[in-house]
Amino acid sequence: MTIPLFDIKTPLAPLQATIIKRVTEVIESGRFIFGPEVEGFEHELAEYVGTRDAIGVGNGTEALMIAARALGVGPGDEVVVPSFTFYASAEAIAAIGARPVFCDIDKDTRNVTPDSVRPALSAKTKAIVAVDLCGVPAEVPAIRKEFGLPVIEDAAQALGASLDGQRAGALGDIGAISFFPSKNLGAFGDGGAITTDDPELAEKVRALRFHGSRNKESFEYIGYNSRLDAIQAAILRIELAHLDEWCSGRKAAYAAYLKAGLAEYVGVCTPPQGSDPAWYLCMNTHPQADAVIAKLKAAGVSARSYYRKPLHVQPAMAPYVNAGPQPPLPVTDELAATNLVVPISPVLTEAQATEVVAALAAN
Numbered sequence: 001m002t003i004p005l006f007d008i009k010t011p012l013a014p015l016q017a018t019i020i021k022r023v024t025e026v027i028e029s030g031r032f033i034f035g036p037e038v039e040g041f042e043h044e045l046a047e048y049v050g051t052r053d054a055i056g057v058g059n060g061t062e063a064l065m066i067a068a069r070a071l072g073v074g075p076g077d078e079v080v081v082p083s084f085t086f087y088a089s090a091e092a093i094a095a096i097g098a099r100p101v102f103c104d105i106d107k108d109t110r111n112v113t114p115d116s117v118r119p120a121l122s123a124k125t126k127a128i129v130a131v132d133l134c135g136v137p138a139e140v141p142a143i144r145k146e147f148g149l150p151v152i153e154d155a156a157q158a159l160g161a162s163l164d165g166q167r168a169g170a171l172g173d174i175g176a177i178s179f180f181p182s183k184n185l186g187a188f189g190d191g192g193a194i195t196t197d198d199p200e201l202a203e204k205v206r207a208l209r210f211h212g213s214r215n216k217e218s219f220e221y222i223g224y225n226s227r228l229d230a231i232q233a234a235i236l237r238i239e240l241a242h243l244d245e246w247c248s249g250r251k252a253a254y255a256a257y258l259k260a261g262l263a264e265y266v267g268v269c270t271p272p273q274g275s276d277p278a279w280y281l282c283m284n285t286h287p288q289a290d291a292v293i294a295k296l297k298a299a300g301v302s303a304r305s306y307y308r309k310p311l312h313v314q315p316a317m318a319p320y321v322n323a324g325p326q327p328p329l330p331v332t333d334e335l336a337a338t339n340l341v342v343p344i345s346p347v348l349t350e351a352q353a354t355e356v357v358a359a360l361a362a363n
């Protein structure tokens with residue numbers, strides 16, 4: 001028996017009949033772009049996250065691009081971004097003409113903190129991207145307070161997590177969420193959303209996702225065609241009602257790992273005080289990570305490393321790294337070399353967690 005890294009199918013299986021029925025209704029309605037399903041989902045997502053607005057877009061990458069554009073980021077600006085994250089976190093900044101400046105992360109939380117951001121700031125810094133890596137919320141309120149700069153919360157991996165009772169997606173000035181199928185709330189294809197409490201930002205986001213127009217008559221910005229479609233929205237509405245239950249399953253699986261002794265064999269994450277992570281990934285460290293991954297695979301456990309080549313050494317980022325000072329990133333370099341990710345999902349059982357830890361323990 002192999003334990004897969006992700007299990008997308010099992011949690012969705014009981015919802016399949018309901019989903020097919022709702023998708024059929026959307027097909028029969030003939031409304032595929034915007035319309036009541038998208039509006040309904042946006043309303044329910046805003047309520048879930050706890051922001052005034054949630055705005056559906058095409059995917060998480062475009063959510064980041066549009067969020068940064070709404071904040072006024074553009075050519076000549078710098079945006080601080082962690083290097084240890086999925087490529088899109090920085091690609092989105094470069095794609096709108098600004099310079100991503102890479103910062104390090106905290107050794108314990110593996111997220112950006114005021115101390116890790118500070119060396120990357122300059123007079124040109126227009127915003128900071130804080131990624132809630134692996135579903136662990138970044139200490140965004142502390143970063144906002146410390147620097148007074150707008151923070152884009154990349155909550156692509158963290159929907160369902162919270163920090164001091166505030167949900168991921170509501171921690172920054174503006175939040176970006178991905179509904180890529182493997183994410184905590186996964187569409188049947190691509191999808192994304194932007195969350196914010198600021199009505200002016202929300203207005204601008206709504207225009208930017210539709211060709212820079214508020215009324216289909218006057219086009220104010222060079223925008224995007226970036227929409228969440230009605231079929232995905234209808235599916236996401238059904239799933240959203242189960243997100244808390246799925247996140248509870250992820251937390252139970254993580255607790256089972258700790259109970260089985262995970263921390264005796266690998267370095268584990270220390271989430272920030274007051275946080276309730278949603279455990280999108282169970283990322284650990286080991287000095288011989290590749291050998292451990294090979295051992296796990298031989299025992300029938302899917303495991304892999306993530307971001308082994310962090311963003312500041314990716315070829316496409318070289319011109320941005322070379323465009324000015326770039327602080328050293330020792331924690332990033334170490335985590336990139338030593339991380340190993342083991343399976344987690346809403347339905348990973350205690351027996352499976354015990355089996356994974358037993359495979360780690362074996363010589």
Ligand SMILES: *Cc1c(COP(=O)(O)O)cnc(C)c1O
Pocket residue numbers: 059060061062085086088089131154156157177178179180190191192
């Ligand atoms: C998945 C992800 C994205 C991009 O989302 P897409 O929907 O795939 O475009 C951005 N940032 C992070 C941290 C992600 O994990």
